[in-house]
Amino acid sequence: FxxxxxxxxxxxxxxxxxxxxxxxxxxxxxxxxxxxxxxxxxxxxxxxxxxxxxxxxxxxxxxxxxxxxxxxxxxxxxxxxxxxxxxxxxxxxxxxxxxxxxxxxxxxxxxxxxxxxxxxxxxxxxxxxxxxxxxxxxxxxxxxxxxxxxxxxxxxxxxxxxxxxxxxxxxxxxxxxxxxxxxxxxxxxxxxxxxxxxxxxxxxxxxxxxxxxxxxxxxxxxxxxxxxxxxxxxxxxxxxxxxxxxxxxxxxxxxxxxxxxxxxxxxKKDMIISGGYNIYPREVEAVLHHHPKIKEAVVVGVPDNYYGEIAKAYIFCKGNRLMFEDEVIDFCLNKLAPYKIPKIFEICKPPRHDLRGAELRRHLLAESNKDKTGQKKDKTGQKMEEIVK
Known part of the structure; x- marks a missing residue:
């Protein structure tokens, strides 16, 4: 300089x-x-x-x-x-x-x-x-x-x-x-x-x-x-x-x-504001969709007492694959800024065939709003939720 x-x-x-x-x-x-x-x-x-x-x-x-x-x-x-x-x-x-x-x-x-x-x-x-x-x-x-x-x-x-x-x-x-x-x-x-x-x-x-x-x-x-x-x-x-x-x-x-x-x-938009930072669900979803085990991913904002909102990712796997939280986080590390990586991951069964796109997002957001505790899963490499049938 x-x-x-x-x-x-x-x-x-x-x-x-x-x-x-x-x-x-x-x-x-x-x-x-x-x-x-x-x-x-x-x-x-x-x-x-x-x-x-x-x-x-x-x-x-x-x-x-x-x-x-x-x-x-x-x-x-x-x-x-x-x-x-x-x-x-x-x-x-x-x-x-x-x-x-x-x-x-x-x-x-x-x-x-x-x-x-x-x-x-x-x-x-x-x-x-x-x-x-x-x-x-x-x-x-x-x-x-x-x-x-x-x-x-x-x-x-x-x-x-x-x-x-x-x-x-x-x-x-x-x-x-x-x-x-x-x-x-x-x-x-x-x-x-x-x-x-x-x-x-x-x-x-x-x-x-x-x-x-x-x-x-x-x-x-x-x-x-x-x-x-x-x-x-x-x-x-x-x-x-x-x-x-x-x-x-x-x-x-x-x-x-x-x-x-x-x-x-x-x-009106789906943007998540977490600790003053803007997180755009579609950007995070685009990264998750590149994971070889993930068939579909939906990211929504859920209430959090400290950040105001945090990102939660619903993961739909291919076939009967297993997913671990650490595995997904490691995949995101070099592809997303740290604040954009979801704080909560949830493995889900395949959604109803009539739930896709905006309808699926609204359905999942409504489900997450039933539980406003915003509790994070532990990060010990345990299976995140249930095995996808």
Missing amino acids: RQLLRNAPASPPDATVNPREDVAILQYSGGVSGTPKGAMLTHYNLVANTMQFREWFSALAGGKSRFMVALPLATTYGLTCLLNCGVHIGASLILIPRFKTDPVLKLIVKTQPTFFAGVPTMFAAFNNHPHIEKFKLSSVSYWNCGGAPLPLDVMRRFEQLTGRRLIEGYGLAEASPVTHSNTVRGRRKVGTIGQPLSDTHAKIVDMENGRELTVNEVGELIISGPQVMKGYWNKPEETALILKDGWLYTGDIAKMDEDGFFHIINR
């Missing part, structure tokens, strides 16, 4: 940029269909969302704030809310290579950050630390939570411990990412994603005919604003599904109450 700097010309090359049209980054997302696609975020998108987020947190002192960067900067959440916003206001950035509860708590005490943005799993980890009361966290004036739904018990426990408000927001990669947030001060509604940021329009529409719905009616959340992407890279058909007449169709089922606060009811 030092050699690169020494070889660089004294005057940087003159590059002409059209902020509204030129793509700054390709942020890969599953979108509505669940298959990875590159969201084209322009310079204008990223700058606009940075300024929107900064105005929402207008009390952050320029040149005096200290941001603790515990999120990956490869995500739009980390990029916009920490790196870009921090640089925009001249904040100090305290970089953490990897989140680990005890070292992060000690670093907060040592460095005295004033702003912390994280995902629900991080705040649950703080809550569950055996000596959390011994750590002085009062330097942090603003705690922000996004990336996944924030459980109410996690929010309440954390606010009890710190005496500060934990501000929940909402966004998606296709919107750079922030579109909604609860207020830093003043009125908020716990359990909602808050209200749209400045210059952001949001409404709820009927999922069948696109008709705009009224207060407290449930439909799909759609968004319009300067932070909305240009489209998907080389995916015109996928772009047409999500961008219509200047509106971004989020694929999330929601409602707006009489005070303009938005409530997320469910996700």
Whole structure:
């Protein structure tokens, strides 16, 4: 890197940029269909969302704030809310290579950050630390939570411990990412994603005919604003599904109450959010289908007290083959990121002939929801469930 700097010309090359049209980054997302696609975020998108987020947190002192960067900067959440916003206001950035509860708590005490943005799993980890009361966290004036739904018990426990408000927001990669947030001060509604940021329009529409719905009616959340992407890279058909007449169709089922606060009811798409990371079932299933013993695999999200959701894989074997959990995990190790590997595996008898595709997924998800304990199988190489007859 030092050699690169020494070889660089004294005057940087003159590059002409059209902020509204030129793509700054390709942020890969599953979108509505669940298959990875590159969201084209322009310079204008990223700058606009940075300024929107900064105005929402207008009390952050320029040149005096200290941001603790515990999120990956490869995500739009980390990029916009920490790196870009921090640089925009001249904040100090305290970089953490990897989140680990005890070292992060000690670093907060040592460095005295004033702003912390994280995902629900991080705040649950703080809550569950055996000596959390011994750590002085009062330097942090603003705690922000996004990336996944924030459980109410996690929010309440954390606010009890710190005496500060934990501000929940909402966004998606296709919107750079922030579109909604609860207020830093003043009125908020716990359990909602808050209200749209400045210059952001949001409404709820009927999922069948696109008709705009009224207060407290449930439909799909759609968004319009300067932070909305240009489209998907080389995916015109996928772009047409999500961008219509200047509106971004989020694929999330929601409602707006009489005070303009938005409530997320469910996700239209099958994406699993585990500890703030997005897991796309079709991507995991594609890997599992390459295993020589597996005839079919279905991956669904099941509730988990720590991660919010974890991936569970239902395995349908070929013939009378036997499967072991360690065997499947080893097969996945070099083919999937660690967080994408299912935490639970279940060997199943062949499904009814009338259950295939989406119908099979819905059936298995309904079955898994009957047991919300999210208990993992042990990893001693035992037979995972029963022998497939």
